[in-house]
Each structure stands twice: as C-alpha cells, then as structure tokens.
Amino acid sequence: MTIETNEVVVSVRVRQGLLAQGIAALLALSVPVLLVLYWLTIPTGAWVWVAAVQTLVIVVVIFGVYRYLRVCISVTPTHLLERRFFFGTNRVPLDSIGRVVMLEMHRTMASQSRLQMFVLDAGGRPLVRMRGEYWSRNGINRIASHLTMAPIEHIDHPVTLDELQTTRPEMLYWFERRPSRMP
Structure with a gap:
C-alpha cells in the first residue's frame, strides 16, 4: 500500500536508535522477572501461564516494532504526510x-x-x-x-x-x- 498516488518527493523516518534503546530496556526489565517466574512455577506446573503471557508480550512487542518502523513524514507535490504510530496518516494539503x-x-x-x-x-x-x-x-x-x-x-x-x-x-x-x- 502506498501513502498516496502522487510521487513522494522526500521521506524521512524516525530515529532507529530509540527502538534499540526501548528493546534493551524491555529486555533488562523482563528477563529477570521471567526467570524468577519460571523458577517459581515450573515445579508446580503453572509455567504454562507464564509462557502464555510471555508469548502475548512478544506478539505485542513485534507489532509495536512493526508500527514504529512504519512511522515517517513525507512530502509529495500536493501534501505533507505524517504516518503516525497510533492514529493512521495525517494528510496536510501543502496549500493549507x-x-x-x-x-x-x-x-x-x-x-x-x-x-x-x-x-x-x-x-x-x-x-x-x-x-x-x-x-x-x-x-x-x-x-x-x-x-x-x-x-x-x-x-x-x-x-x-x-x-x-x-x-x-x-x-x-x-x-x-x-x-x-x-x-
């Protein structure tokens, strides 16, 4: 899917270093917690719930990474386009x-x-x-x-x-x- 039918003159993407910092912070917080949860739940057999929550978190993180990598601002001959993380695309006519x-x-x-x-x-x-x-x-x-x-x-x-x-x-x-x- 293209942003618009007009030719994109210039397009820039959000800083990628922020994504790496966010993933590093997520890993630093979640890995110790998950290790402790697995250590406590494996003997009782409740580790399946921990694995299910971990899988859900991984799916949400992958979706967030996908959305983050799509964020950009582009200029076409007629519009300024802002593809946002949450709220779709903001289309601003250049004449406005x-x-x-x-x-x-x-x-x-x-x-x-x-x-x-x-x-x-x-x-x-x-x-x-x-x-x-x-x-x-x-x-x-x-x-x-x-x-x-x-x-x-x-x-x-x-x-x-x-x-x-x-x-x-x-x-x-x-x-x-x-x-x-x-x-």
Missing part, C-alpha cells in the same frame, strides 16, 4: 500551510536543546510537528527544505518549554500545555 517555525527547544536550561519544526496553518494552529527527540536534525531540515510554499521562521535563540508554554502554547501538544499559564 501558513508558515513553518523552526526553533531549538530544551525541557530545562540544563538539558540539551533539540531542533523542533512546527508546521502551522494560517491561523497559527499546528498541523504537523517534528520533535528532535524522534527525528534527526538532517531529516527535519530535509522536510523543511521542501516546504517552500510557506514562510519559514527561524527562532535564533534556544527556547525552553516554559517559555513556549507562556508565549505560544497553541503550538504544543495538550499534555505539554499548562492552562494556568496561558494568557
């Missing part, structure tokens, strides 16, 4: 893009800043967001270079999440906003 905001953001002043790209409509509402935690700097810049139909605003100084919550909360995800700080 009002502007693109590129900025360096960090969670706190102590954390390392990461490039973020916000694709906004004419009213300033977010259409697509590429977070540096998940997308490489090169990938974000590749997508931005193909969004020439809208002005690209570069914020020169690094911005904290706190500053963005007070100045432009509409650009953030719902869980990053703090309603008490909104103007």
Whole structure:
C-alpha cells in the first residue's frame, strides 16, 4: 500500500536508535522477572501461564516494532504526510500551510536543546510537528527544505518549554500545555 498516488518527493523516518534503546530496556526489565517466574512455577506446573503471557508480550512487542518502523513524514507535490504510530496518516494539503517555525527547544536550561519544526496553518494552529527527540536534525531540515510554499521562521535563540508554554502554547501538544499559564 502506498501513502498516496502522487510521487513522494522526500521521506524521512524516525530515529532507529530509540527502538534499540526501548528493546534493551524491555529486555533488562523482563528477563529477570521471567526467570524468577519460571523458577517459581515450573515445579508446580503453572509455567504454562507464564509462557502464555510471555508469548502475548512478544506478539505485542513485534507489532509495536512493526508500527514504529512504519512511522515517517513525507512530502509529495500536493501534501505533507505524517504516518503516525497510533492514529493512521495525517494528510496536510501543502496549500493549507501558513508558515513553518523552526526553533531549538530544551525541557530545562540544563538539558540539551533539540531542533523542533512546527508546521502551522494560517491561523497559527499546528498541523504537523517534528520533535528532535524522534527525528534527526538532517531529516527535519530535509522536510523543511521542501516546504517552500510557506514562510519559514527561524527562532535564533534556544527556547525552553516554559517559555513556549507562556508565549505560544497553541503550538504544543495538550499534555505539554499548562492552562494556568496561558494568557
């Protein structure tokens, strides 16, 4: 199945290193627990339940890996396409893009800043967001270079999440906003 019938001009995938870190963490947590469960249940014969749960977890993890490897953002001649992990594909017509905001953001002043790209409509509402935690700097810049139909605003100084919550909360995800700080 193709994303769209139009030819894909550029497509970038989410960082693969995050997947390896997640699998390593899952193994580090589950292997000791499974060993203890098998050790306790094999003498009683209840190990079958542990094996069934382990099989279910493996199936869920394989499905999660499959979904993760499919996540991408593509630009076609007519659309910006975001294939998401959970919620299908977000199709944004290129003519509905009002502007693109590129900025360096960090969670706190102590954390390392990461490039973020916000694709906004004419009213300033977010259409697509590429977070540096998940997308490489090169990938974000590749997508931005193909969004020439809208002005690209570069914020020169690094911005904290706190500053963005007070100045432009509409650009953030719902869980990053703090309603008490909104103007």
